[in-house]
Amino acid sequence: MYVCNLVVFLCCAVLTVGLTEGRLRRTRRGACEYGTYQHEGNTCCLCPTGYQVIKDCTDKNETNCERCKDGTYMDHPNSEYKCQPCKVCDSNANMDTKERCSPFYNTVCWCKENFYCDKRDECKACYSCDMCEELGVKQQCTKTNNTVCHDAKEPVHPQSTSTGTIVAFVVLLILLAGVGAVVFWLWRKHKLCFKEKQSVLNHEEDLPLKDLDLNPHLSEIADVLGWKTMKRVAHHSGISKTGIEEHELNHRNDVKEQTFALLQAWSQRQGLHGAYPALIKTLRHMNERRKADEIQKIIEKEAIALP
Numbered sequence: 001m002y003v004c005n006l007v008v009f010l011c012c013a014v015l016t017v018g019l020t021e022g023r024l025r026r027t028r029r030g031a032c033e034y035g036t037y038q039h040e041g042n043t044c045c046l047c048p049t050g051y052q053v054i055k056d057c058t059d060k061n062e063t064n065c066e067r068c069k070d071g072t073y074m075d076h077p078n079s080e081y082k083c084q085p086c087k088v089c090d091s092n093a094n095m096d097t098k099e100r101c102s103p104f105y106n107t108v109c110w111c112k113e114n115f116y117c118d119k120r121d122e123c124k125a126c127y128s129c130d131m132c133e134e135l136g137v138k139q140q141c142t143k144t145n146n147t148v149c150h151d152a153k154e155p156v157h158p159q160s161t162s163t164g165t166i167v168a169f170v171v172l173l174i175l176l177a178g179v180g181a182v183v184f185w186l187w188r189k190h191k192l193c194f195k196e197k198q199s200v201l202n203h204e205e206d207l208p209l210k211d212l213d214l215n216p217h218l219s220e221i222a223d224v225l226g227w228k229t230m231k232r233v234a235h236h237s238g239i240s241k242t243g244i245e246e247h248e249l250n251h252r253n254d255v256k257e258q259t260f261a262l263l264q265a266w267s268q269r270q271g272l273h274g275a276y277p278a279l280i281k282t283l284r285h286m287n288e289r290r291k292a293d294e295i296q297k298i299i300e301k302e303a304i305a306l307p
Contacts, residue, residue, distance in 0.1 A: 032045035032046065033045075033048070034046045034047070034048050034049075034077035035077055037079040039056040039057065039079075040056070042056070042057050042058060042059065043057075044056055044057035044062075044063045044079070045057065045062060045063045046063070046077040046078060046079055047063060047065035047074075047077065047078055047079065047080075048065070048077055049074060049075060049076055049077060049104050050067060050068055050073070050074055050102075050103035050104040051065040051066060051067055051068065051074060051078075051103075052065065052066055052068060052074060052078070052080055052081060052082055052083045053065060053066075053078070053079055053080060053081050054066045054081075056079075063079075067103055068083035068103035069083065071085060071086050071101070072084060072085055072086060072103070073086055073101055073102060073103055073104065073105055073106050074103070074104075075104060075105045075106060083103070084106070086101030086106060086107050087101070087106050087107040087109065088107065089107060089109035090124075090125070091112075093124065093125035093126060094111060094112045094115040094125065094126040094127070094128075095109045095110065095111060095112065095123070095125070095126055096109065096110060096111070096112050097109060098110040109123065110143050111123075111126035111143040111144075112126065114128065114129050114141065115127060115128055115129065115143070116129055116141055116142060116143055116144060116145060116146050117143070117144065118144055118145055118146065120144070126143075127146070129141030129146060129147045130146055130147040130149065131147070132147060132149035132150065135149045135150040135151070135152060136149065136150045137149060137150075138150045212276045212299050212300070213276075214267050214275045214276050214279070214299065215267065217298055217299060218260060218263055218264055218267065219260060220298050221263060221279075221295050221298065222256065222259040222260040222263050223256070224291055224294050224295055224298070225259060225263065225291060225295075226255075226259060227255045227258055227259045229283075229286075229288060229291065230259045230262050230263055230266075231244055231262070232286060233266065233279065233282050233283070233286070234262055234265075234266050236282055236285070236286065237266060237269070237270070237278070237282065239262075239265070239266060239269070243265070244262060247261045247262040247265065248262075267279075276299060279292075279295065280292050280295065280296055283295070
């Protein structure tokens with residue numbers, strides 16, 4: 001009796017352990033993230049996307065998965081022992097690669113420029129887009145649709161520029177015209193003012209100059225002229241280069257004395273009553289108007305002050 005009870009107890013224990021282990025396996029495999037498949041009476045977990053089965057599950061081990069190798073892919077959870085080979089875009093069929101193959105998805109091909117295929121994923125080759133030479137294009141060709149030409153009965157309208165572009169172009173033309181008008185007006189005004197000013201200057205220059213004596217003012221005039229301008233005046237009036245250099249050598253390192261001496265010699269050469277008009281005219285001829293005006297003020301101011 002004791003032996004029978006022991007046998008019954010052991011059988012129950014083994015059965016309980018087996019049922020418990022089976023429940024654990026079912027519980028563990030019931031939690032498979034990507035689903036399950038059956039293999040030799042066992043419920044195995046599927047391999048995830050991008051992987052293939054290396055070894056099926058057993059009572060004790062889970063499914064063994066391996067990542068797809070280069071040039072192959074698997075785009076869904078699976079129980080396959082081999083990943084699928086990647087598609088190659090056939091350039092001879094006018095196709096280019098849009099997206100390269102990866103372990104998780106196949107190569108994506110699309111048509112080359114000016115070619116199309118309207119079969120979506122079933123495209124094996126792309127075809128040249130139609131040219132609407134006579135009827136005109138109604139809808140441009142795309143990679144998935146052929147060119148749509150105008151029907152022979154439809155009026156063909158030239159492709160029009162967008163309204164916004166036309167408006168912008170017109171506004172730009174108006175602005176350019178306005179700017180051009182302003183510039184032209186300013187130019188004309190400046191030109192007229194310049195002519196009037198030049199006319200006044202010419203009129204002033206044409207007025208006869210008084211015969212005034214420069215001698216009392218030679219020192220001031222020399223300061224206004226400076227050595228370089230005085231040399232030009234002397235050269236313009238016919239004094240030789242040697243004569244100019246003589247005054248320069250006689251007063252070395254004293255530019256003011258050089259200028260004064262040369263001006264004095266030049267004044268004597270012009271004469272008492274001819275030096276003043278000659279100096280002013282020479283300076284104006286040399287475009288030294290500012291200095292001419294300044295000297296004229298010095299001389300004529302003194303002349304007005306005299307009784």
